[in-house]
Amino acid sequence: MVSKNQIKLITSLQQKKYRIANKLFFAEGVKGIHELLESNFELEHLYTTQNDFEEVPAAKKTIIQENDLKKISALATPNTCLGVFKMPLEKPIIETGLIVALDAIRDPGNLGTILRLCDWFGVKQLLCSKETVDIYNPKVVQATMGSIARVNVNYIDLNAFIVQTQLPVFGTFMDGENIYKSVLPKEGIIIMGNEANGVSAALEKLVKNRLTIPRFGDLQKTESLNVATATAIVLSEFCRG
Secondary structure: OHHHHHHHHHHHHHOOHHHHHHOEEEEEOHHHHHHHHHOOOEEEEEEEOOOOOOOOOHHHHHEHHHHHHHHHOOOOOOOOOOEEOOOOHHHOOOOEEEEEEEEEOOOOOHHHHHHHHHHOOOOOOOEEEEEOOOOOOHHHHHOOHHHOOOEEEEEEEEHHHHOOOOOOOOEEEEEEHHHHOOOOHHHHHHHHOOOOOOOOOOHHHOOOOOEOOOOOOOOOOOOOOOOHHHHHHHHHHHHOO
């Protein structure tokens, strides 16, 4: 059974201001919750319709009915479980290896997919501008499929960071150097821009290495790639090189 106060709290966590105020977020689905339980994230409480998650103490687990799960779920078709976790403190930035930096990414699905790509390609650090969607947005958490537990994420003033970094800085633009013909380093910062406007003008001035993913279609009319798709191609090339 879920009390009215619990329902009110959990549903409020769909909004950023309440996640920040309560320092809590939630994840849905067996795989994602297991990934978080096996990481350094601290469980506040687990709600499940199944007699599962034996590793979770009884005091932190409530078996509920499907109707109650629907009341607290952010999904149109709820899974079988929802876990409320404490938001951890941000860790120091890992300024080595490849770093992905996101300039005002707005779509939760894109951010979640990019974080998952970082996990896949071994990128340990993801930097987000303060205009980028919140990493603890339920849709972002869902899209990461557990990768949120393995990639360090920091929200910072990207311009200020780029000005002081000693790492080479790369950005993706329509008029850049063909990425397939470029010699790419093992270390560097890769800036991916906003879905509609690309890399901001202020940040673009700080990018010394401009890359492009060339179009191969005969008509050459496609304006751009989805930012998550572009990130996958760019990371693949950096790692392949």
